[in-house]
Amino acid sequence: MRKFKIPHTFTIVFSIIIACAALTWIVPGGEFDRQVVEVDGHERSIVVENSYHHVDKQPQTWQVFTSFFKGFERTAPIIVFILMIGGAFWIMNETDAINRGIHLFLASMQRMQQRKFFRRVGVDNLLIIAIMLMFSAFGSIFGMSEETIAFIVIFVPLAISMGYDSITGVLMCYVAAHIGFAGAMLNPFTIGIAQGLSGLPTFSGLGYRFFCWILLTLVAIVFTLFYARWVKRNPTKSIMYELDQYWRDKAASTETEQKLTNSSVGTWVVYGIVSAVLLYCAIAMPHTAVTIGTGSRSIILFPFIAGGFILLGFIAARRSAHHFILTLLLLTIIVLVTGVLGYDWYVMEIAGLFFAMGIAAGFAFNMNLDRIVRLFLDGCKDILTAALVVGLAGGIIVILEDGKVIDTMLYAISQGMGDAGRIGATASMYVVQNLLNLIIPSGSAKAALTIPMMAEWSDLMGVSRQLTVLAFQFGDGFTNMITPTSGVLIGVLGVARVPYAQWFKFIWKFLLALIVIGFLLLLPPLFMPFAGF
Numbered sequence: 169m170r171k172f173k174i175p176h177t178f179t180i181v182f183s184i185i186i187a188c189a190a191l192t193w194i195v196p197g198g199e200f201d202r203q204v205v206e207v208d209g210h211e212r213s214i215v216v217e218n219s220y221h222h223v224d225k226q227p228q229t230w231q232v233f234t235s236f237f238k239g240f241e242r243t244a245p246i247i248v249f250i251l252m253i254g255g256a257f258w259i260m261n262e263t264d265a266i267n268r269g270i271h272l273f274l275a276s277m278q279r280m281q282q283r284k285f286f287r288r289v290g291v292d293n294l295l296i297i298a299i300m301l302m303f304s305a306f307g308s309i310f311g312m313s314e315e316t317i318a319f320i321v322i323f324v325p326l327a328i329s330m331g332y333d334s335i336t337g338v339l340m341c342y343v344a345a346h347i348g349f350a351g352a353m354l355n356p357f358t359i360g361i362a363q364g365l366s367g368l369p370t371f372s373g374l375g376y377r378f379f380c381w382i383l384l385t386l387v388a389i390v391f392t393l394f395y396a397r398w399v400k401r402n403p404t405k406s407i408m409y410e411l412d413q414y415w416r417d418k419a420a421s422t423e424t425e426q427k428l429t430n431s432s433v434g435t436w437v438v439y440g441i442v443s444a445v446l447l448y449c450a451i452a453m454p455h456t457a458v459t460i461g462t463g464s465r466s467i468i469l470f471p472f473i474a475g476g477f478i479l480l481g482f483i484a485a486r487r488s489a490h491h492f493i494l495t496l497l498l499l500t501i502i503v504l505v506t507g508v509l510g511y512d513w514y515v516m517e518i519a520g521l522f523f524a525m526g527i528a529a530g531f532a533f534n535m536n537l538d539r540i541v542r543l544f545l546d547g548c549k550d551i552l553t554a555a556l557v558v559g560l561a562g563g564i565i566v567i568l569e570d571g572k573v574i575d576t577m578l579y580a581i582s583q584g585m586g587d588a589g590r591i592g593a594t595a596s597m598y599v600v601q602n603l604l605n606l607i608i609p610s611g612s613a614k615a616a617l618t619i620p621m622m623a624e625w626s627d628l629m630g631v632s633r634q635l636t637v638l639a640f641q642f643g644d645g646f647t648n649m650i651t652p653t654s655g656v657l658i659g660v661l662g663v664a665r666v667p668y669a670q671w672f673k674f675i676w677k678f679l680l681a682l683i684v685i686g687f688l689l690l691l692p693p694l695f696m697p698f699a700g701f
Contacts, residue, residue: 181560185235188564189228192571197225199575200624220579228571232563235570239562245515246361250555251548252519253356256526258547259540263533265493268428292330296396297389299323300344304385307348309501311357311611313648313656316342320663328415332396333406334664335674339392342660343649347388349611350645350686351381354505356518358611358644361558362637364515365619371508373634373700380638380689387685391678407670414665428488432534435489439481442499442528446474456510469506473499493529500525558615565620574621579628593629594690597622597636601643602683606651611644634701635693642686650679 201219228235240247260266280291303319306312324337352359354371363370399406406412450471458467477499484491504521507513513521526547530540568574600622604614619640626636648654650672661671693701 178557178560181557181564185232185560185564185567188567189232189571191577192225192228192567192573195225195571195573195576197223197572197576198579199223199572200579220575223572225572226570228567231567231570235563235566236560238566239564240559242566243558243562246364247555247558249356249360249515249519250551250558252523254551254555255544255547256522258550259526259530259535259543260493260497262535262543263490263493263529265490265529265533266497268490269494292396293393295330296336296340296392299340300389300392301385303341303344304348304351304381304388307345307355308352308381309348309354311349311352311355312345313349316345317656317659317663320660324664325415327396328412331400331403333399333403333408334412334415334666335406335408335671336392336396336399338660338664338666338671339388339395342657343392344385344388346645346649347384347682348381349648350642350682351377351384352641352645353377353381354508356515358615358641359637360515360518361611362615362619362640363634365615366623366633366637368633368637369512369700370514370518373638373698374509376693376698376701377638383689384682384685387682407674408666411665411667411670428490429533431485431487431489431492431532434534435485435492435532438496438528438532439485439492442496443474443478443481446470446477450474456506458506458509467510469510473502473506489533492532496525496528496532561614568621577621590629590631590694591691593626593631594635594639594694595687597626597631597639598643598687598690601640602647605644605647614644615640632693632701635690638693639690642683642690646679646682646686650675 198220201221280294303312303316319341320338323341324334327333327337327340349355349358353374354360359377360370363372403409450473453470454468455466456469457464458469477495481492481495481499484495500521504513504518507517507521511517526544527540530543535543565574568577601614601618604618619637622636622640623633626633649657651657652668658668661668692698
């Protein structure tokens with residue numbers, strides 16, 4: 169019997185477009201009246217309650233091909249945003265600064281093991297907590313996902329050397345990053361895109377998302393610590409004990425020293441230029457009106473940012489180019505938060521910020537402009553598929569809108585869910601996002617596919633659009649850790665030498681617990697006021 173093969177994402181999206189075109193011949197045409205309202209200083213088009221009425225339907229035929237063009241037009245800012253972010257991080261990854269930084273961090277933690285106090289406290293536990301916090305923060309702030317594959321070769325041997333198993337190493341790195349991805353606060357690939365498609369202020373609702381991230385990260389850390397302790401007591405109980413012999417043999421060999429690259433003239437030139445730009449910002453914009461939810465406060469930010477970078481950047485540049493590039497990354501994250509909260513930044517400004525970071529990192533690593541350009545293009549090529557899927561998925565909504573059936577479907581769903589209430593509507597959106605993630609693991613693609621429709625449906629059901637984005641966020645993040653269509657998961661398991669069947673057997677109960685916790689976290693905003701919700 170021929171083994172079933174999961175279709176390519178493009179095939180799935182194209183099939184959905186054809187199915188939607190077929191629906192335009194069957195489903196009656198209909199429309200809601202819409203009105204523009206102002207929310208938190210932003211205009212947003214919403215559905216007028218009880219305004220649904222029938223109109224002539226417009227059956228779609230050859231428009232399945234033009235829908236791609238219209239879909240690309242509709243989502244062009246997001247597509248360019250994804251390409252620029254991918255190219256910038258490709259340059260950053262080429263410097264190997266993040267990898268070297270983690271090596272330095274691990275080395276310092278291992279030196280602490282030599283001290284009696286830390287041995288008594290449990291430096292292994294502190295190390296696991298620190299690593300998971302770091303990767304969870306990376307996943308939450310800038311959507312670390314594919315990058316975890318490279319770190320598996322560091323943390324799996326580390327876990328083996330500490331008396332654990334390869335699964336512990338995967339938990340420390342990959343699972344921590346995806347917990348942060350699910351409970352994201354500033355992830356531009358999920359939160360930024362979904363809120364943009366929903367017409368919400370970028371990264372609004374940060375306060376409650378921060379609480380969700382803390383809770384989910386705490387759950388993951390506690391689970392990992394208990395599992396690691398259980399394995400260490402009797403390593404033979406691990407389902408990976410025999411297969412981990414490869415890593416135990418490799419751990420016995422000597423490790424090569426990770427050398428740092430000395431700062432060059434380019435490093436100091438970048439330091440001078442960035443310092444000058446920050447000093448200008450400090451003088452021109454000494455006070456920043458930071459807005460979180462409905463509250464706003466004037467804070468002196470850029471003078472502190474400029475002073476901090478001038479001091480830390482100088483110290484880092486004296487040590488190595490890698491130290492300085494890591495300082496640039498930290499600066500980028502701080503400026504991103506400042507721009508979003510204080511200057512109403514959206515995808516254009518954020519993309520430009522990361523683009524500048526990538527160029528600065530390249531010059532600081534003594535790259536010439538031609539090499540930086542080539543690396544940027546390589547990064548765009550690497551992430552091109554994800555960017556194109558966003559445009560293709562936009563074509564689905566185009567077909568449904570042009571066929572005059574999307575409002576009919578929204579009306580039918582709202583009528584069918586009318587008795588379920590807001591809790592039922594929230595649960596339905598959450599379940600749909602979790603199930604859809606099993607076949608389309610790309611968060612950007614799912615946002616483009618589901619958010620425009622669900623945002624308007626949530627208006628009809630009396631559920632905030634912010635909660636709709638949160639349901640998407642949880643549904644997109646958790647099941648990534650088990651879906652066989654995820655290239656990141658399969659890559660991580662391949663590098664870690666963990667068979668998928670063994671991983672599924674281990675992780676499914678924890679994943680189920682996360683899904684339940686995620687649903688419980690969706691309930692408080694239904695009944696209590698939170699900033700941004």
